[in-house]
Amino acid sequence: MxxxxxxxxxxxxxxxxxxxxxxxxxxxxxxxxxxxxxxxxxxxxxxxxxNLLARSLAKNLTHQIAVFVDDFANPQKLPFLETLTERLQAEGLVAMLININTNFDHVHALLNADQRQVDAVVLFGTAFRNETLNDSRLGRGAPPMFVLARDSQIEGVPAVVCDAERALREIVDHLHARGYRRPGFMSGASALSTALKRRQHFLEVWKEKGVDTVASLSAERYSAQAGVAAIRAYMESTAPADRIDVLMCENDILALGAMDTLRGTYGLRVPEDMAVVGFDNYELGGAFAYGLTTYEQPKDEMIDVIMAMITGRQPAETVTLSGKLIVRTST
Amino acid sequence: MxxxxxxxxxxxxxxxxxxxxxxxxxxxxxxxxxxxxxxxxxxxxxxxxxNLLARSLAKNLTHQIAVFVDDFANPQKLPFLETLTERLQAEGLVAMLININTNFDHVHALLNADQRQVDAVVLFGTAFRNETLNDSRLGRGAPPMFVLARDSQIEGVPAVVCDAERALREIVDHLHARGYRRPGFMSGASALSTALKRRQHFLEVWKEKGVDTVASLSAERYSAQAGVAAIRAYMESTAPADRIDVLMCENDILALGAMDTLRGTYGLRVPEDMAVVGFDNYELGGAFAYGLTTYEQPKDEMIDVIMAMITGRQPAETVTLSGKLIVRTST
DNA sequence: AAGTTACTTGCTACCGGGTGCAAGCGAGTG
DNA sequence: CACTCGCTTGCACCCGGTAGCAAGTAACTT
Incomplete structure (x- = not known):
């Protein structure tokens, strides 16, 4: 020893x-x-x-930040995690990576983080729900929490988020200008996707433009495979004449799966037969094979802001930042 | 408060x-x-x-495992991280995610992990070098370390790794059987790739088959963009008649970038004009757009083994496991 | 020389638990 | 009834630091 x-x-x-x-x-x-x-x-x-452990105990400050992640199928998590850990470490903080996928009880995860006296919790996943915080086991105390990259929807917990309304408006404006009029939206795991608000704003903006019907596709998870399954289900159940002319997917990884299946399985051309839009600007979406039109979240600024809140340089209030529409060949 | x-x-x-x-x-x-x-x-x-902090101090056991990661561009990190955190948490352990990309000093990271009294360190990245452990600042003590998914190359530090020799033999056998005779190998960041031993075995097996010349392509990092740049450099500097007929890339993400560029920028057909092989079996490689032939590492078993070593159920000795060749349309 | 000020240094008490010993207590035994 | 055994409980001390007070020291003032 x-x-x-x-x-x-x-x-x-x-x-x-x-x-x-x-x-x-x-x-x-x-x-x-x-x-x-x-x-x-x-x-x-x-x-x-x-010994930092002893110091943490005496000072009641661990310099550890718990990062709750579910949704490991979304490759977009990696650049966020890279930048987040980099920025944390630059401030002498360290990230505890807590997996809160469906195999884990969120209340338990929170209790555990609290028992370890983390200085803050960053929720960086889609599944965490408001009810969790009201669980009796939690009682009065939980560490300060911040939501990253999705709408908070949790009482008293601030979020740092990309402006979904503005984003979807830019996207729909673009699609409308390109002449698309029969849109569809593919959402990921239904219980989780409301926090992203993408679908909601997508519907709203189309409505403003006089388009009331938006086809609904839903994937089980946020993964390429789930996107494949969702588009298959749609194609199998919809006659060619009734099909949408543009599909917006809740994130890029769903979009890549869907686009791939449209071309590979159904021989459709993208964007001629059906346009496809994603969200996140995942690196591979920009590859020649896809040329996926998408929307880029302002990752670095988002992390700047959440760091400022964690360190107390900035009040803990929800901040909404604007991203950037990236038009490529898929629309 | x-x-x-x-x-x-x-x-x-x-x-x-x-x-x-x-x-x-x-x-x-x-x-x-x-x-x-x-x-x-x-x-x-x-x-x-x-209070787990106080308990950790008194018992000299934190139940925290530091996971050192660089190479965040490789999407294959995510499923590994998901499974690793899942298995750790199932045993009451928690992962500290330590970013050791080029902006950080590895000795410092190790010292910090040690000061935080982590029970073990898992090296899950390509860049960590043996010299780091010999740095004078480290002195006698560092936590027990384990290398995941690459050759250890570090004295006294065991690794859990996919059998590269066997993997490359299967791959080259397959390529040879398909009739390819002019192979090339694209490696990632040169300083790091030796630990993967993929290039080395690739060369050896081709030599056994009487093919002595293997073209060398090198990418700066492990990312699609780096793969794009590397294949461009090769194409620009090589006359069509001299070109390879099959390109093996050190991992899938490089292969996807390369394949995409071959088709998009140079109008080549894959596999007819040039076949492409990757490594890791990243989900999107299996998409219709790519159909990338690749090699799957036995992720779950690898993590089983490293968990057994961390918890002391199994002696800390290097373990080599076999993966699986996945043949698709790119060869 | 005595008083004041500023800086060092040691000490007590404390952070919130854990360990191992010894006293307390009840039941069973001869 | 005294004695032993076994379980339960309290205690002193420990893990490795931190806070804040107070004594000690040196230099400066009048």
Whole structure:
């Protein structure tokens, strides 16, 4: 069993008290150059570094942020996780990655995060529901929470989100201008997708333009396979004459699955026979094979804002940012 | 500032000592039914649950596992992370996601994980080098480490890895049988790719078959964009007559970028003009648009094994598992 | 020289639990 | 009734730090 050196051991080696050792490792503490030098020498010799666990306990601050993720099928999670962890680490924080997919109880996950005294919880997934917070097991206390990249829908929990209304307006404007008039919308797991509000705004804007019927397609999950299954179900149950001329999918990964199936299984041309739009601007959507028209969320700014809220530089209030329509060949 | 109840408070409420409270929350501790019931009642009323931070400090066990990841461009990371976090959580462990991309100092990351007293470190990325462990700042102590999904190449650190030699043999056998004789290999970031050993075995097996020249393509990173750039550089510098007839890419995401560019930018047919092979079996590679022949790593078993090593059920020794060749239309 | 000020340093108490020993208590035994 | 055994409970001390007070020291003031 390896054993880390403690402040006491360093103190004995340097001939000072353990508090002087602590001061040597505390920014701006009152200590003479000479003492500090001797402590640091002893510390180096003994390979000492402060135990962050003990510090966390004493300071009631762990510098750990729990990140709740479900929806691992969406490849868009990765760039967000990369930037989020990067920014957290730059501030001396660290991410605890908590899987809250359907195999886990969210209340339990929250309790566990709380027991570990995380400084904050970032909800970065679609499934977390308001009811969870009202669960009796949770009682009065839960760490401060923030929702990333979806509408909060949770009382008192702020969100950092891409402006869905504006996004869908830009998308529908574009589709309308291109002459499409028979739209369809494919949503992911129904219980979860309301938080994204994409479908809702899609319907609204079409209505404003005088288009009242929007076909509904629904996928089981957010994955290419689920997109394939959803478009198949639609195609099998809809006569060619009744088919939509443009399909908007709740995210890119559904769109890629759908587009692929339209061409591969049904021999349709995209966009001539049916246009397809996604959401997220996943790297591969821009590949030649797809040329998927999509909408890019302002990832970096979103993470800037959530970092500011986590660190308290900015009040914990929902912030809505604007993204960018990316038109490619699929429309 | 929210405040959690402590064992002492529960003890006062239940009319016992704090140690009795602790015992009520300790599996198999010596305590009467009656005491336990009273403690639990008080605990529920006060919404008490043990502070895991304090417990970790006292027991010198945090139940936290640091997972070091670089290479966020590879979408294959997600299913691994999903399964890994799922399995960790099932054992009461939790993953600290540590980003070790090029913006971070690996020694510092390791020191930090050690200061946080993680029970183990899982290296799940390509870039970590043996030299890091020999850095003087690290001294004697680092947490037990395990390498996931690449060759360890680090002294004393075991790996759980897919048998690259066998994999590449199956792949090359397949390509040879299909009649290809002018192979090329695209590797990702050169400093990192040696750990995957894919290129090495690819060359060896072709040599056995009497093919001594294998074209070398190299991408900057593991991403579709990098794959695009690498294939472009190759195409621009190679006369049509000299071109390879099959391109093996170090992973699927490179292969998708390359395949896409071959078709989109150069108008080549895959596989007729050039076949393409990937590695990892990323979901989208199986899409109609690509039909990428690839090799699937035995993700679940790999994670089974690494969990067994982390929990000590299995000795910490490198384990090599076999994957599965997936032949599709790209070859 | 005594008083003031500023800076160091050690100490007590504490963060919220865990360990191992010893005292307390009741039942069973001779 | 004294004695042993076994379970339950309380206690001192520990995990490795942190906060804030107070004593100690040196330099500066009048």
């Amino acid at each position: 390896r054993k880390r050196a403690t402040a006491k051991e360093v103190a004995d080696a340097a001939g000072v008290s353990k508090w002087t050792v602590i001061r040597a490792f505390t920014e701006g503490a009152s200590i003479t150059e000479e003492s500090k030098r001797r402590v640091m020498e002893a510390a180096t010799a003994l390979n000492y570094s402060p | 929210r405040k959690r109840a402590t064992a002492k408070e529960v003890a006062d409420a239940a009319g016992v000592s704090k140690w009795t409270v602790i015992r009520a929350f300790t599996e198999g501790a010596s305590i009467t039914e009656e005491s336990k019931r009273r403690v639990m009642e008080a605990a529920t009323a006060l919404n008490y649950s043990p």
